[in-house]
Amino acid sequence: MTPKVRSTLTLIVIIPLLLWSMAGMDVTPSRITTGFPKAATMLSDMFAHPDWEYWPIVQQRLIESLQIAALGTFLAGILAVPFGVLAARNLVRSPAPSGIGKVLLNAIRTFPEILLAYAFIKGLGLGAFAGVMAVAIHSIGMLGKLYAERIENVDNGAIEALTTTGASPVSIFRHCILPEVLPDFVSFVLYRFDLNVRSASVIGIVGAGGIGFILGLQYQAANYPRLGLIVIATILTVVIVDTISAKIRQRLA
Amino acid sequence: MTTAQALPKRPFPWMLLVGMAITAAILIWSVQGTKFNLWVLADGMPNVLRFFKGMLPPWPMDFVTGQLIPPMVETIRIALAASMLGAALALPVAFMASSTVAPNKWVYQVTRNLLNLIRTIPDLVLAALLASAFGIGAFPGFLALLVFSFGVVAKLLADTVETIDRGPMDAIATTGATRILQARHGVFPQIAPEFIAYTLYAFEINVRAATVLGLVGAGGVGVLLKTQIAFLNYTNVGIITAVTFGVVMIIDTLSSNIRRRLV
Numbered sequence: 001m002t003p004k005v006r007s008t009l010t011l012i013v014i015i016p017l018l019l020w021s022m023a024g025m026d027v028t029p030s031r032i033t034t035g036f037p038k039a040a041t042m043l044s045d046m047f048a049h050p051d052w053e054y055w056p057i058v059q060q061r062l063i064e065s066l067q068i069a070a071l072g073t074f075l076a077g078i079l080a081v082p083f084g085v086l087a088a089r090n091l092v093r094s095p096a097p098s099g100i101g102k103v104l105l106n107a108i109r110t111f112p113e114i115l116l117a118y119a120f121i122k123g124l125g126l127g128a129f130a131g132v133m134a135v136a137i138h139s140i141g142m143l144g145k146l147y148a149e150r151i152e153n154v155d156n157g158a159i160e161a162l163t164t165t166g167a168s169p170v171s172i173f174r175h176c177i178l179p180e181v182l183p184d185f186v187s188f189v190l191y192r193f194d195l196n197v198r199s200a201s202v203i204g205i206v207g208a209g210g211i212g213f214i215l216g217l218q219y220q221a222a223n224y225p226r227l228g229l230i231v232i233a234t235i236l237t238v239v240i241v242d243t244i245s246a247k248i249r250q251r252l253a
Numbered sequence: 254m255t256t257a258q259a260l261p262k263r264p265f266p267w268m269l270l271v272g273m274a275i276t277a278a279i280l281i282w283s284v285q286g287t288k289f290n291l292w293v294l295a296d297g298m299p300n301v302l303r304f305f306k307g308m309l310p311p312w313p314m315d316f317v318t319g320q321l322i323p324p325m326v327e328t329i330r331i332a333l334a335a336s337m338l339g340a341a342l343a344l345p346v347a348f349m350a351s352s353t354v355a356p357n358k359w360v361y362q363v364t365r366n367l368l369n370l371i372r373t374i375p376d377l378v379l380a381a382l383l384a385s386a387f388g389i390g391a392f393p394g395f396l397a398l399l400v401f402s403f404g405v406v407a408k409l410l411a412d413t414v415e416t417i418d419r420g421p422m423d424a425i426a427t428t429g430a431t432r433i434l435q436a437r438h439g440v441f442p443q444i445a446p447e448f449i450a451y452t453l454y455a456f457e458i459n460v461r462a463a464t465v466l467g468l469v470g471a472g473g474v475g476v477l478l479k480t481q482i483a484f485l486n487y488t489n490v491g492i493i494t495a496v497t498f499g500v501v502m503i504i505d506t507l508s509s510n511i512r513r514r515l516v
């Protein structure tokens with residue numbers, strides 16, 4: 001196939017796909033002509049005159065978000081260890097547990113965090129505690145998968161040598177695997193913490209505490225100067241946490 | 254303890270100790286701040302589990318055919334349109350954000366930082382704001398994911414452009430061709446497979462994101478999810494979750510198969 005034919009074929013696929021996907025969008029000219037000025041007014045309300053008097057509450061809620069992320073990530077970091085061990089192919093000898101572990105982790109990872117937040121709000125009431133649990137359970141999915149992959153990269157010779165001495169999987173994990181993988185596990189947990197700072201600032205929209213809670217509140221009240229302050233503070237927090245965490249992870253590697 | 258003496262002396266792990274102390278302090282502070290309490294958790298667990306139990310089958314199939322399919326299709330459409338147009342917009346910007354092709358270091362720095370900034374905006378927040386500017390529906394959801402896809406594809410592609418072989422580009426430059434022509438003929442052929450791969454990757458993430466955007470009024474299956482949660486109809490919440498999971502899995506599998514062949 002010459003490049004010309006190939007790019008023509010690509011266009012034949014892409015253009016109808018694009019037209020189909022845009023067709024249901026209901027984009028009318030009036031929607032655009034009123035939307036953009038409205039967005040511009042909103043943006044200038046938000047960022048030209050953020051409501052600094054609202055800062056004490058923003059600060060309090062930001063701290064709550066960080067606490068949700070920290071505790072949720074820590075709990076997930078510990079709860080994910082048995083899942084990771086189960087899902088790793090080289091530790092538990094038969095293939096069935098690894099398969100089950102991987103499917104389980106995949107299911108946890110795909111289950112929407114927002115729904116977890118709703119479920120825990122049902123049981124624990126509105127607030128940060130529900131957020132901690134939603135973040136913790138959701139993060140097990142990704143951490144367990146990363147753990148399992150890391151354990152699978154451990155030198156199999158040492159594991160087999162210990163297996164022949166009759167060592168139990170628990171003691172193999174404790175003495176042969178954990179010392180080697182621990183720095184990487186800590187690094188994964190820190191990375192997940194970055195992501196959780198983001199989600200802990202969003203799940204509050206449905207009532208699970210943190211900065212998202214006042215974000216939802218001020219959004220409903222259409223108080224843009226306050227929303228502006230919330231958005232700026234959230235983005236700054238995310239950037240600062242990302243930078244610090246990247247620095248620590250660099251030193252761990 | 255006698256064996257320990259035979260080993261070479263390790264320096265006392267001060268850093269580890271300090272790290273553990275800081276972690277412990279942060280955790281205690283977080284437990285207090287979030288009112289984390291295992292007794293409350295044990296007390297509330299039955300209610301949490303009731304939510305999940307309510308989601309389980311049997312699922313009435315007429316809900317799937319009657320109410321679920323149209324918003325699900327809308328979700329896919331939003332994700333598809335956003336990733337295609339977002340990627341198209343990202344292509345020129347990716348060139349500007351890579352040190353190999355950028356005309357000067359100012360353009361490079363400004364676009365790089367802009368891309369980093371865009372990726373920090375939570376998509377749900379962006380969708381909520383756009384929904385109040387443009388009115389609720391699929392369009393604000395599409396705009397939010399457009400911004401997101403643009404950010405992701407431009408960032409990944411810029412990193413790829415930095416690793417290319419400069420030979421073809423320099424060869425074209427000697428003929429006196431403009432920078433745009435150099436990028437079009439000297440660089441683009443080298444990164445075309447990655448460009449498509451990143452677009453597909455953005456599409457995968459967009460499908461997941463598009464399923465929750467409806468919670469803030471930005472169209473798709475999330476709108477239905479929100480009403481079913483509000484009606485406490487957990488069976489339907491279960492169906493929506495399961496069907497979404499299936500669709501995401503199918504799209505992920507298809508997309509990652511294509512991506513593996515490309516790169």
